[in-house]
Amino acid sequence: MATILNSPALYAICGTIIGFVAIVCVIFMIRAYKAGIAAGMDKAMLKRTITSSVTFTILPSVGILLGVIALSGSLGTPWPWLRLSVIGALHYETQVAQAAAEQVGVGSLSAANMTPVGFATIALLMSICIPWGMILSFFFNKSYLKKLQGKNKDEQNTDKKAGFGDSAMIAMFMGLVSAYIGSYIGGFISGEGLFTFKGDLTPLIVAIVSAVVMAIFTYFAEKKHMVWLESFSIAGSMLIGMLAAVFI
Amino acid sequence: MENKEYLEKYNRGTHIIGRIVSAVAIFLLVGAPFLIGKIIGGMPDLSAVAKGFISVGLIWTISSVVEFLVYTPMLGAGGGYLAFITGNLINMKIPCAMNAKDMAGTKSGTTENEIISTLSIAASSLTTIVVLALGVILLAPLQPVLQSETLAPAFANVVPALFGAMAYQYFRKNLKLAMVPLVIMSILFILVPTLISQTSIMILPSGAITIALALFIYKKKGTIEG
Numbered sequence: 001m002a003t004i005l006n007s008p009a010l011y012a013i014c015g016t017i018i019g020f021v022a023i024v025c026v027i028f029m030i031r032a033y034k035a036g037i038a039a040g041m042d043k044a045m046l047k048r049t050i051t052s053s054v055t056f057t058i059l060p061s062v063g064i065l066l067g068v069i070a071l072s073g074s075l076g077t078p079w080p081w082l083r084l085s086v087i088g089a090l091h092y093e094t095q096v097a098q099a100a101a102e103q104v105g106v107g108s109l110s111a112a113n114m115t116p117v118g119f120a121t122i123a124l125l126m127s128i129c130i131p132w133g134m135i136l137s138f139f140f141n142k143s144y145l146k147k148l149q150g151k152n153k154d155e156q157n158t159d160k161k162a163g164f165g166d167s168a169m170i171a172m173f174m175g176l177v178s179a180y181i182g183s184y185i186g187g188f189i190s191g192e193g194l195f196t197f198k199g200d201l202t203p204l205i206v207a208i209v210s211a212v213v214m215a216i217f218t219y220f221a222e223k224k225h226m227v228w229l230e231s232f233s234i235a236g237s238m239l240i241g242m243l244a245a246v247f248i
Numbered sequence: 249m250e251n252k253e254y255l256e257k258y259n260r261g262t263h264i265i266g267r268i269v270s271a272v273a274i275f276l277l278v279g280a281p282f283l284i285g286k287i288i289g290g291m292p293d294l295s296a297v298a299k300g301f302i303s304v305g306l307i308w309t310i311s312s313v314v315e316f317l318v319y320t321p322m323l324g325a326g327g328g329y330l331a332f333i334t335g336n337l338i339n340m341k342i343p344c345a346m347n348a349k350d351m352a353g354t355k356s357g358t359t360e361n362e363i364i365s366t367l368s369i370a371a372s373s374l375t376t377i378v379v380l381a382l383g384v385i386l387l388a389p390l391q392p393v394l395q396s397e398t399l400a401p402a403f404a405n406v407v408p409a410l411f412g413a414m415a416y417q418y419f420r421k422n423l424k425l426a427m428v429p430l431v432i433m434s435i436l437f438i439l440v441p442t443l444i445s446q447t448s449i450m451i452l453p454s455g456a457i458t459i460a461l462a463l464f465i466y467k468k469k470g471t472i473e474g
Contacts, residue, residue, distance in 0.1 A: 004288045009287050010287070013280055013284060013287075018377060018381070020272070020273070020276065021273065021333060021334060021373070021377065022374060024330070024333065025334070025373045025374045026370070027265065028262075028326050028329075028330050028366055028369075029366070029367060029370035029371060029374070031258065031262070031265075031366075032326055032363045032366035032367045032370065033367060034258075035255060035258040035363055036360075036363040036364075036367070038254045038255060039251065039363065041360060041363065045352055046363075046364075046367060048351065048352075049367045049368055049371070050368075050371045052347065052348060052368075053344050053345075053347075053348055053367070053371035053375070054371050054372070054374075054375045056347055056372065057340060057344060057371070057372040057376055057379075058379060060336075061375055061376040061379035062379060062383070063406055064336065064376060064379075065379060065384075066403050069383075077384055079284070081380060081381075081384050082280070084335075084336075084380065085376060085377050085381070086273070086277070086333065086335060087334065087335035088335045088336070096305075096308070100296070100297075100300045103296040103297075103299045103300040104293055104296045105296075115290060116289045116290025117285075117290035118290075119284075119285075119290065120282070120284060120285035120288070120292040121292045121293045121296050121297055121300075123281035123285075123292070124281035124282070124292040124297050125296075125297050125301065125305070127277045127278050127281055128278060128297070128301060129301060129305040129308045129309070130335075131273075131277060132308075132312035132313060133312050133315055133337075134270040134274050134332045134333055136313065136332075137266065137267075137270050137316065137328055137329050137332045138270045138271055140316075141266065141325060141329060142263045142325070144317075144320055145324065145325055148321050148357065149357060164462075164463065164466050166355075166356060167462050167471070167472040167473075168459050169318075169322060169346075170421055170422075170462070171425070171455070171458040171459045171461070171462035172318055172455045172459060173414065174422075174426045174429060175429045175451065175455030175456070175458035176451045176454065177411050177414050177415045177418060177419070178426065178429035178430040178433045178454050178458070179429070179433050179450045179454040179455075180408070180447055181411060181430060181434075182432075182435075182450075183437050183443075183444045183450070185438065186433075186434060186436070186437020186443075186444055187441070187444050189438045190437070191441055191444065194438075195438070199441075202401065202404075202405060203407075203408035206408040206412060207411055208412060209409075209412065210409040210410075210411075210412030211413060211415050213413070214412070214416040214417060215416050218417075218420075233413070234410075234414070234417075237409070237412070237416075238406070238410055241408070241409035241412050241413070242402040242403070242405050242406060245402050245404065245405040246398060246399060246402050248401065
């Protein structure tokens with residue numbers, strides 16, 4: 001089964017789709033760059049945006065690559081390669097693949113149990129659970145943004161309200177991160193029975209290590225003016241946090 | 249004036265291209281499992297897909313709708329279409345676009361922000377595609393090392409590592425405010441541990457509480473930072 005899932009035909013199918021998306025990205029990038037110049041934006045700033053986004057992405061991408069490798073054990077390399085290059089996110093793919101494996105009766109995600117039907121089913125479920133962002137964008141991106149813009153115009157006089165969007169984003173992130181960190185705390189304290197303190201402590205320790213490293217990065221970036229560090233701070237903190245898990 | 253016309257044309261073009269490529273991408277991604285099924289000799293079991301969809305898909309559908317509503321205003325048109333096609337929003341594209349926006353100092357909803365965000369997401373997506381393509385080719389021989397049991401705990405904790413780093417980044421903006429959802433969520437998960445598997449849904453109440461409190465602080469002080 002592993003040889004079929006890693007066959008050249010599958011590489012070709014997945015590679016073609018990834019290639020299509022890569023071309024789309026190039027088109028969007030060129031168009032935005034040209035529009036930026038037309039809008040009178042500083043060329044250096046546009047270039048810096050690109051380079052900082054590239055450096056920002058390299059390390060997390062290596063993390064995603066590790067995700068491809070992690071999933072390739074049961075699903076072969078091409079399919080996880082496609083899923084994680086293009087649309088998915090590691091936590092999503094893993095969760096859905098596992099749920100699908102349970103439904104098809106393959107049990108846990110493992111190469112030994114995989115069947116052609118099992119694989120095709122898992123692959124399809126991975127595809128249909130997450131395209132809503134694209135579907136919603138297709139139908140509503142334009143009208144939604146237009147509506148928001150109209151709102152912004154109404155509120156232009158009252159600067160205060162127009163600026164709350166950014167604060168709301170920060171608040172949303174606080175809520176999101178709190179939900180996950182709360183789940184690690186809850187998992188440790190009650191994961192193996194209410195107030196038994198016997199659950200898995202690893203995620204919480206990893207999160208704390210990663211936060212401390214992030215604080216150190218931020219200190220050097222802000223106080224010592226090593227701004228270049230900012231591009232590596234999230235990925236660097238993550239890797240050191242993940243490394244901590246190995247030693248627990 | 250010429251520039252304004254150009255930018256309007258650019259905007260219209262973005263929506264046309266964005267819609268076409270979104271539709272093509274959906275078609276390709278949903279079509280691929282059938283094509284692969286034909287090659288490997290087993291078509292998808294549609295009833296299992298339906299059951300699986302009910303068990304996990306509904307949750308992701310809700311979170312996709314929330315993602316769309318929350319992130320689209322931040323990403324703008326071009327960035328939005330691209331980000332939803334290329335994925336990895338929360339762990340990469342959003343922090344990446346926020347970072348680019350901070351560096352460029354642009355405000356949500358402006359043309360400059362639209363351009364910076366599109367450039368940022370496009371560059372980020374291409375980087376991921378290149379890194380993964382190189383990795384798949386180069387790392388194949390290294391698979392046994394990377395899949396070793398010693399390193400397994402590290403890969404199992406990618407998500408906590410991400411949220412730890414992000415916690416520092418966002419909590420420091422207003423620690424008191426952040427403590428509210430953190431304490432509420434912790435107590436909730438301690439008392440009802442079965443909810444832990446539904447964390448992605450719990451983001452909604454947690455985010456809603458924080459945004460409501462943020463709005464309250466914002467109305468009083470004009471900013472939530474501090």
